Amino acid sequence: AGHIIADDAPVTIADGLKVPLKDNTWHFVSHYVADVLTASEEEIIDAMKLTWQRLKIVMEPSCAVPLAVILKNQDVFRGRRIGVIVTGGNVDLDRLPWMK
Numbered sequence: 001a002g003h004i005i006a007d008d009a010p011v012t013i014a015d016g017l018k019v020p021l022k023d024n025t026w027h028f029v030s031h032y033v034a035d036v037l038t039a040s041e042e043e044i045i046d047a048m049k050l051t052w053q054r055l056k057i058v059m060e061p062s063c064a065v066p067l068a069v070i071l072k073n074q075d076v077f078r079g080r081r082i083g084v085i086v087t088g089g090n091v092d093l094d095r096l097p098w099m100k
Contacts, residue, residue, distance in 0.1 A: 002030075013041055013097060016062030016090060037076075039068035047071060049098045051086070060090040061097075 004026050010018050021029070039047070044061055047068035051059040059067070067084050070077050 012061075013044055014061040014065050016060065017065065037069045037073055039065050039072060043068040043072055045097045048096075052096075057086055058088040058091050058093065058096075059086055060088050062090070063087045 004021050004023070006020065008020070012018060044064045047064040048059050048061060050071075051057050051064070051067065063084075063086055070082060070084070
């Protein structure tokens with residue numbers, strides 16, 4: 001689009017990422033970002049669930065987005081060394097999304 005398209009009320013489980021894109025940020029994104037990879041809500045939840053099942057670590061939704069993107073695009077990341085920072089401070093254990 002070449003300009004900011006505002007979404008004032010994005011609906012996502014990854015609420016830590018629900019921040020508006022401002023002009024200063026847009027400057028850097030438009031000049032230095034070659035591609036943007038996304039994950040669906042279901043893929044985010046699946047990444048959270050996988051982390052719990054395999055590692056017994058509760059990962060907050062915003063933190064699960066990079067893992068979801070990596071899992072979805074394994075061919076892009078194959079052969080590369082990747083690190084994902086795991087945080088879980090923004091998780092309500094009574095409302096884990098796969099427990100519904």
